[in-house]
Amino acid sequence: MEEWLTAWKLPFGAWMKVVIDFIQDNFGTALDGITDVMKFIIEGTTWVFLLLPPLAMIALVAALVWWLHRKVSLTVGVTAALLLIANLGYWEALMETVSLVGYATLFSVVIGVPLGVAAGHRPWLYDTMRPVLDLMQTLPTFVYLIPTLVLFGLGVVPGIISTVIFAVPAPIRLTYLGITSVPKPLLEAGQAFGATKQQLLWKVELPSALPTIMTGINQCIMLSLSMVVIAAMVGAGGLGKPVVRALSSVNIPMGFEAGLSIVLLAIILDRVCKAPERKRGTP
Amino acid sequence: MSEGETAISIRNVDIVFAANPAPALKLLDEGRSREEILAATNAVLGAAGVSLEVKRGEICVLMGLSGSGKSTILRAINRLNEVSRGEILVADEGQMINVASCEAETLRRLRQRRVTMVFQQFALLPWRTVRENVGFGLELRGMTKPERDAVVDQKLAMVGLSKWADKFANELSGGMQQRVGLARAFATDADILLMDEPFSALDPLIRTKLQDELLSLQKELKKTIVFVSHDLDEALKLGNHIAIMEGGRVVQYGPPEDIILKPVNDYVREFVANVNPLNVLSAYNVMRDARDLEPAGEGWLWLDRRRTTRFRLGPDRKVVQAEAMGSAATWVATEDAGKPFPEGAHVAFWARQSTPLRHVMHAMQRDAGPVAVFDAEDHLVGAIGVRDVLGAVLRREQG
Ligand SMILES: Nc1ncnc2c1ncn2[C@@H]1O[C@H](COP(=O)(O)OP(=O)(O)O)[C@@H](O)[C@H]1O
Ligand SMILES: [Mg+2]
Numbered sequence: 001m002e003e004w005l006t007a008w009k010l011p012f013g014a015w016m017k018v019v020i021d022f023i024q025d026n027f028g029t030a031l032d033g034i035t036d037v038m039k040f041i042i043e044g045t046t047w048v049f050l051l052l053p054p055l056a057m058i059a060l061v062a063a064l065v066w067w068l069h070r071k072v073s074l075t076v077g078v079t080a081a082l083l084l085i086a087n088l089g090y091w092e093a094l095m096e097t098v099s100l101v102g103y104a105t106l107f108s109v110v111i112g113v114p115l116g117v118a119a120g121h122r123p124w125l126y127d128t129m130r131p132v133l134d135l136m137q138t139l140p141t142f143v144y145l146i147p148t149l150v151l152f153g154l155g156v157v158p159g160i161i162s163t164v165i166f167a168v169p170a171p172i173r174l175t176y177l178g179i180t181s182v183p184k185p186l187l188e189a190g191q192a193f194g195a196t197k198q199q200l201l202w203k204v205e206l207p208s209a210l211p212t213i214m215t216g217i218n219q220c221i222m223l224s225l226s227m228v229v230i231a232a233m234v235g236a237g238g239l240g241k242p243v244v245r246a247l248s249s250v251n252i253p254m255g256f257e258a259g260l261s262i263v264l265l266a267i268i269l270d271r272v273c274k275a276p277e278r279k280r281g282t283p
Numbered sequence: 284m285s286e287g288e289t290a291i292s293i294r295n296v297d298i299v300f301a302a303n304p305a306p307a308l309k310l311l312d313e314g315r316s317r318e319e320i321l322a323a324t325n326a327v328l329g330a331a332g333v334s335l336e337v338k339r340g341e342i343c344v345l346m347g348l349s350g351s352g353k354s355t356i357l358r359a360i361n362r363l364n365e366v367s368r369g370e371i372l373v374a375d376e377g378q379m380i381n382v383a384s385c386e387a388e389t390l391r392r393l394r395q396r397r398v399t400m401v402f403q404q405f406a407l408l409p410w411r412t413v414r415e416n417v418g419f420g421l422e423l424r425g426m427t428k429p430e431r432d433a434v435v436d437q438k439l440a441m442v443g444l445s446k447w448a449d450k451f452a453n454e455l456s457g458g459m460q461q462r463v464g465l466a467r468a469f470a471t472d473a474d475i476l477l478m479d480e481p482f483s484a485l486d487p488l489i490r491t492k493l494q495d496e497l498l499s500l501q502k503e504l505k506k507t508i509v510f511v512s513h514d515l516d517e518a519l520k521l522g523n524h525i526a527i528m529e530g531g532r533v534v535q536y537g538p539p540e541d542i543i544l545k546p547v548n549d550y551v552r553e554f555v556a557n558v559n560p561l562n563v564l565s566a567y568n569v570m571r572d573a574r575d576l577e578p579a580g581e582g583w584l585w586l587d588r589r590r591t592t593r594f595r596l597g598p599d600r601k602v603v604q605a606e607a608m609g610s611a612a613t614w615v616a617t618e619d620a621g622k623p624f625p626e627g628a629h630v631a632f633w634a635r636q637s638t639p640l641r642h643v644m645h646a647m648q649r650d651a652g653p654v655a656v657f658d659a660e661d662h663l664v665g666a667i668g669v670r671d672v673l674g675a676v677l678r679r680e681q682g
Contacts (some may be wrong), residue, residue, distance in 0.1 A: 185406035188363055193420040193471070194395030203423070207410050 020147050035157045042156050046237075049095040049261065057109050058082045065272055074271055081264040090239060090261045097228055097238035100156065104163040104224040109217055112168045116175025116216075117201070126176055133169040141166060141230050149234055159227075159236030167223040174216025178209025218273050225266050239265065289374065290475060290507040291337040291360060296369035296383075298355050298531075304367040317530055329355035329364065330531045337524070339374070339474075339503040344518040346554070353511040355531070356624035357477050358385070360509060361398045373398060373475065399473035403480040405460045407452035413463050414439070414448040420471040429527055438466040441500065458489035465497075467501045469504070476508045483513070494520055507528030515554045519543070519563045527551050540568045546676070560676055566643050567636035569675040570656045570665030573600075586653035586666040592631050594655060600662040605631045607652060617654060620646040633657050636664065640675065643667055 025029070049057065062079045069075070085094050119126040141162060148158040182205050190204040207212075232240025239262050246255030299307040299320075307326035310319065317328040330352040337343045345353040358364040359371055359382075366383035372384050375397050380389060382398075399420065407416045415422075417438055418431040425433075439445045447455060454462060461481060470474055482490040494517065501508065512518045518525050519539045527535045527542065527550070535547045543563050546552040547581040577585040579593050583606075586592045594614070595604035605612040612629035617638055623628055632646040633655040643654050647669060656665040 183406075185402055185404050186408060189400075189402060189406040189408070189419075190365060190423075190506075192361055192394060192400040192477075193423050193467075194391045194393075195423050197392065199423055203419075204408065230455070 005268070008224045016147075020150055024151060031151055035152045035155075037156045038103075038156060038160065042099055042160065045099040045102070046096050049099065050092060054082075054086045054091045058086070068272070078268050078272065081268055085261045085264055088261060090242070090255045090258065093237065093239045093241060093258075094261065094265065096236075097225075097240070097262075100160060100228065100231060100236055100238050100265070101221060101224045101269070104160050104167060104227070105217065105221050107160070108168040108224070109171050111164070112171030112216070112220070113175045113213060116172045116213075117179055119172065119176045119203075120179030129172070130271045134173060136165055137169050141227070144154075145230065145234060154235040156231075156236040158234045159231030163224050163227040163231055166227055167220045170219040171213070171216040174219065175209065175213050176267055178212030178216075179205055181212070182208040218270065221269050221273060222266060225262065225269065228262060284456075288339045289336055289372075289379075290339040291335070291343075291374070291509065292370075292372040292379065293333055293335040293337075293356070293360075294370040294372070296333045296350075296356070296359065296371060297331050297367050298329040298359060298364055299367045300329055305597060315506055323603045328531050330359070331430040333369075333531075333533050335526055335533065335536060337507055337509060341523040342501065342510055342521050344510045344512055344522035344525045345528055346512055346515060346518040347521075349513060351528040352531035353513075353528055354479050356528070357479050357509055357511050360475075360477055361394055361400060378606055395420065395474050396471060398475040398477060399468040399471050401461070401464045401468050401476065401478040401481045402481055403454075405464045407460055407463055407467075407483075409451065409453040410447050410659050412451055413444060413455070416452050417470050417553045419467055424471070434470055435466075438470045441469065442466045444498070446586075457485050458493060461485065461493060462496075465500075469500075474506055476506045476571055478508060478510045480511050480513065480519070490517075497521065515542075515558050516562065519558060527554070539563045540565070544568065545586040561639070561641045561644070564640040565636065566634040566638045566640065566654070566656050566667060567665075569643075570636075570667045571671060571673045572665050573663050578667055584663070586631070586655055588670070589668075592652050594631070594663060596663055602633075602655070602657075602661075602663060607631050614655070617642045617646040620649055631655065634667070635659070640672065644672060647672065649664060 052060070058079060061082060062075050065078050066075045079123060082094075085091065115129070119129055145158070145162055148161050151160060152158040186204055186208060187200065190200045195203065228236075228238055228240035229243050230237060230240070232244045239258055242254050242258035243262070245251070246258060297304075297308060297311060299311075301307055301324065304326065307320050307324045307328065310323060311328065311331055315323070317331075320328050333352075333356055335343065335356075345356060346666045347353050350398070355364055359366050360373070362382050369383065371382045372379040373393060374380075375393060380393065382390065382393065385393070408419065411419070414432070414435050418426075418428075421431045421434060436445065436448070437446055441629060442465055444459060444462055446465065447459065452460060455463065461484075464481065482493050485493065498521065508521075510518075510521055512521075522539055524534045524537065525535075525539055525542050529550050535542060535551050537545075542551065543555055543560050544560070546555050573584070577588070577590075579585050579590075581595070582597070582603075583593045583595045585611060586594060586649070592607045592612070593605070594602045595606075597603045602614055605614045607629040610629045612631045614633050615624075615630045617632050617634045620632060620642075630650070631652060632643075632649075634643050634646070635657055636656055638656075646654055647667075651669060653666050653668045655663055656667060658664045
């Protein structure tokens with residue numbers, strides 16, 4: 001390597017550190033507050049889930065699945081999968097993961113759907129957002145894991161924030177897609193009958209885009225789930241933790257069992273969250 | 284608000300599809316064609332110099348080939364299209380409001396209460412039931428559900444869909460979906476109805492049926508309807524006035540008979556060549572005026588040139604005596620032409636001015652004699668001979 005090329009290294013890394021330090025110095029207390037509140041909510045939810053004995057919880061979930069889908073095969077399959085995970089000894093980890101994924105999805109949807117709607121109405125906004133979204137999904141997770149760690153400390157909060165960064169592009173993109181593909185005649189029907197912008201959004205655009213938005217939410221859940229191992233590395237609990245431990249101790253049985261539990265959870269969430277077939281038109 | 288009043292007045296409207304219409308309008312003023320404007324400014328000329336008056340309670344049909352600007356004009360009336368230049372005035376509580384330039388709030392009020400629309404592809408909301416679709420406009424107006432449901436049930440009964448109220452819109456056939464579209468439009472009680480080829484997507488039998496239903500509803504409702512069609516038969520059947528459009532301009536505007544009998548150019552003639560004049564023309568359109576009939580002395584008038592039939596008029600111009608083929612005859616309305624007459628009796632037929640030409644011809648078919656035309660007070664106003672009918676059917680002006 002020619003020496004002159006590396007002699008005057010541009011201090012990008014140092015600049016980034018300055019930014020992070022600045023945030024930490026000026027908003028440190030606020031960030032600590034946010035961290036505490038989020039931690040309390042997420043861990044509180046896990047605690048509530050664990051109040052019920054596993055069998056009671058499984059029965060409850062089975063009833064819910066039956067009520068939503070009315071399919072014997074699905075209900076039996078979900079029950080069996082949950083029993084297997086409990087049998088492997090990962091019930092508590094499962095509950096931690098469910099609340100982690102649940103909140104990550106909730107935050108992603110709360111942020112992503114309004115952004116998707118806004119982008120759908122403003123082409124320039126979408127053009128601006130697209131490279132950022134691409135970056136969020138292609139950037140190796142570890143790169144932003146470190147700043148989140150610095151800002152939010154070790155634990156479930158940096159885990160969930162990294163998860164949201166990774167998963168939020170899905171609801172944004174699919175909401176955008178749904179909103180921009182509302183059939184023009186439906187929009188014009190709304191306008192012709194004197195809808196305000198708000199009415200048009202709530203009574204025409206969102207209902208018409210709903211199937212696509214639901215697909216985005218489903219994707220968001222799957223992406224969040226794929227982050228559980230990484231979240232575990234920064235101290236979030238859940239099914240990722242035994243995987244990380246198995247990795248460091250080269251424990252094949254533990255790694256396999258924990259991995260199997262994650263896959264089972266993924267299948268359950270995917271099937272259960274798919275919108276049940278209803279008598280409703282495709283717009 | 285009474286009939287005969289102007290409901291919609293379109294004045295010198297130009298519509299250019301472009302972010303900045305000014306350069307295109309300038310070229311238009313210089314007399315350039317649509318193609319030249321497109322080539323020079325990349326702006327599509329949707330409509331140019333359109334002026335139309337639509338009276339309250341009438342059906343005005345915009346007719347023309349695809350791309351002639353019919354939808355462009357229709358959609359400007361509720362401002363789904365912006366008007367580049369000119370005015371579109373809509374009667375609203377005794378005022379004429381310029382839709383092209385009014386405030387957003389005023390426009391919304393007009394759309395909610397005054398002007399309503401039926402779409403070619405129905406544009407029903409597929410996730411809503413039929414009832415929810417029909418109540419859509421009222422819902423936007425902020426009406427509560429119980430109030431809405433009362434109106435909706437009445438409108439559904441009107442279009443014969445009460446049984447289907449709780450189905451989803453897309454579970455219905457095309458014809459039924461468009462009935463839902465009609466009910467949705469009627470639900471707001473707006474008195475101006477815009478219809479953009481509402482029946483074109485339907486198969487011919489259903490189309491005819493819906494046209495008939497629209498006409499019978501219109502008898503009671505007396506809405507002001509602007510109806511877009513590319514089918515002259517449909518236009519002639521529905522329209523009180525027809526505007527023929529070509530290349531964004533109105534080339535002829537008038538009642539159906541005028542379009543049939545006096546097409547202004549080859550474009551209109553082309554359309555007219557393919558329609559059956561019997562569906563449009565009435566006795567009045569083909570008769571020779573009574574003043575042009577040949578007198579036969581002592582108050583008698585020959586109805587035909589061949590001198591087979593003559594009527595004698597009293598001083599009030601009512602018929603007092605009739606003669607056919609040299610013998611005394613009775614005069615009979617064309618509606619009764621199908622009834623049997625006594626053996627050897629001589630009859631002469633008469634029709635009202637509004638009697639369809641088809642009925643006149645049925646009467647002629649009996650004895651090939653001429654048919655007299657009476658006005659509403661039974662005064663003789665004209666007569667129709669075989670040659671008059673042939674002339675009208677072959678569309679040659681009588682000399
Ligand atoms: N929103 C639009 N943007 C650009 N051009 C348009 C738009 N709407 C219609 N046009 C053009 O204007 C012309 C007239 O269209 P239109 O009024 O829809 O015709 P018609 O209804 O008689 O078939 C056509 O050349 C069409 O392509
Ligand atoms: Mg059209």
